[in-house]
Amino acid sequence: MTPQQPGQIPLRFGANYVPSSGWFYSWLDFSADAARRDFADLAGIGLDHVRVFPIWPWIQPNRTLIRQRGIDDLLALIDVAAEFDLEVSVDLLQGHLSSFDFLPSWVLTWHQRSLFTDAAVRDGIAEYVDRLTRAVATRGNVFAVTLGNEVNNLWPSNPTTLEASSEWAAELVEVARTAAPRLLSLHSLYDGTWYDPGHPFSPADNVDLGDLTTVHSWVFNGVSAIDGPHGPATVSHADYLVELAAATATDPARPVWLQEVGAPRPDIGEHEAPAFVREMLDAVTRNPALWGVTWWCSHDLDRSLADFPDREYDLGLFTVDHEMKPATRELAAVVRERRGSRPAPVSRPALVCDVDLRAQPERRGEVAPGSPFHSEWVRLRQAGPLAIVGAARAADSDYLTARGIGTVLTKA
Incomplete structure (x- = not known):
């Protein structure tokens, strides 16, 4: 499926679906009624889509056994979403969720082998x-499949290289695209691919593989230590990632989906979250490359469940008792304001980045939070929207026009 250019469609707003009862363990005894209550919460604040996470080893417990019952439960969930006019994106390989890895036994123990x-x-x-x-x-309300949730979180126990991880993802994106040409087929990576010089997943894969680019913005990666919770580096981090992605893509019209963003504690305090939501969204939704925003996550995690990092328990838009949070009211207000439209395009300046992230992944640390380049971008960004452009294309007038870039700035 070929996505429309971002400027041709309204901004999308959704949530990553975390069941309010039983977390993802609820797949073991799926309840359509429980999902119905959860989706009523999300539709009630004006969201238009959900991203859902079937658990891979519970559907494919053996390499040659795929359980139809697991597939049927997933289809039932998708049908419940349709009752609330929610479109659905399905992640395939879970993979990694909230600090836990879910891998089938046929890649573990005596069968230890890299996926x-x-x-x-x-x-x-x-x-x-x-x-x-x-x-x-x-199902007509499914619009996308993603290979998995931040599959690069799995590499420490599944050795790989830049070349092998790229080949793996390219092969599977093509499998998905062939299986369902009408769907967007996507590749999802956490921001180590942008910032970690030794990371075995390439920035180029983010922007070359799949039908649009996905980015996951979490301020606990070091940004909040700079000036959180309301400082310019913290509230602009999502916009910074969207810009890095836009600058790294060869296609100036390639859309970028902010597929995960949240207000994690203690980096963003409960009383500080509404203002953070407003400031972060005011910044990123002005970006012409942005396809949409999907909040992590829909519902809190019940504290009766053990061994999660503390910040994972309170990331939901709603509590486990379906109570709306102040930050959720702020998100709902933004959705009402932006539904059916997007900010009018304006010419904006761009800061030249001397690091070629496609060809020089070993230099990724030079654009990481707190680096001189990032610090300069944050300083200049306070005056208004600011693009990033690679040095090789800084004089390409057609490219600059396509991205809505006027003045080109070099780092002081």
Whole structure:
């Protein structure tokens, strides 16, 4: 599926769906009625889509066994979303969720083998991606599939290289695209791919593979230590990631989906969250590359469940008892203001980045939070929207026009 250019469509607003009862363990005894209550919360604040997470090893517990019951439960959830006019994006390989890894036993213990490099494992994954993608494509309210939630979180226990991880993702994106050409097929990575010089997943893969780019913005990656919770580096971090992605793509019209963003404690205090939501969204929703915003997450995590990092328990828009939070009211207000429209495009300046993230991934630390480049971008960004442009394209007038860039600035 070819996405429309961001400027041609209204901004999208949604939530990453975390069930209010039982977290993702609720897949083990799926309840459509429980999902109905959760989706009523989300539709009630004006959201238009959800991103959902079936658990991979519970659907494919053996390399040659894919459980139809697990697929049927996923389809039932998608149908419940349709009752509330919610469109659905399905993540395939979970993979990694809230500090826990969910991997099937056929890649662990005596079968220990990397899911990125072992040929038999890759064949098994390809079959799973094909089967699940074909199934969800039968539902008209499904618009996208993503290979998995931040699959690069799995690499420490699944050795890989820049070349192998790129080949793995390219192969699976193509499997999904072939299985369901009408759906967006996407690749999702956390921001180590942008900031960590030794990370074995390339920035180029973010912007080359799949039908649009996804970014995940979390201020606990070091940004909040600079000036959180309301400082310019903290509230502009989502916009900074969108700009890095836009500058790294070869296509100046490639959309960027802010697929995860949240207000994590203690970096963003409960009473500080509404203002953070407003300031962060005011910054990022003015970016012409932005496709949409999907909040992490829909519902809190019940504190009766053990061993999660403390910040994971309170990230929801709603409590486990379906109570709306002050930050949620602020998000709902932004959705009402921006629904059906997007800010009018204006010419904006761009700061030249001397680091070629496509060709020089070993230099990623030079654009990480707190680096001289990032600090200069944050300083200049306080005057208004500010693009990023690679040095190689800083004099390309057609490219600059396509991205709405006027003046080109060099770092002082």
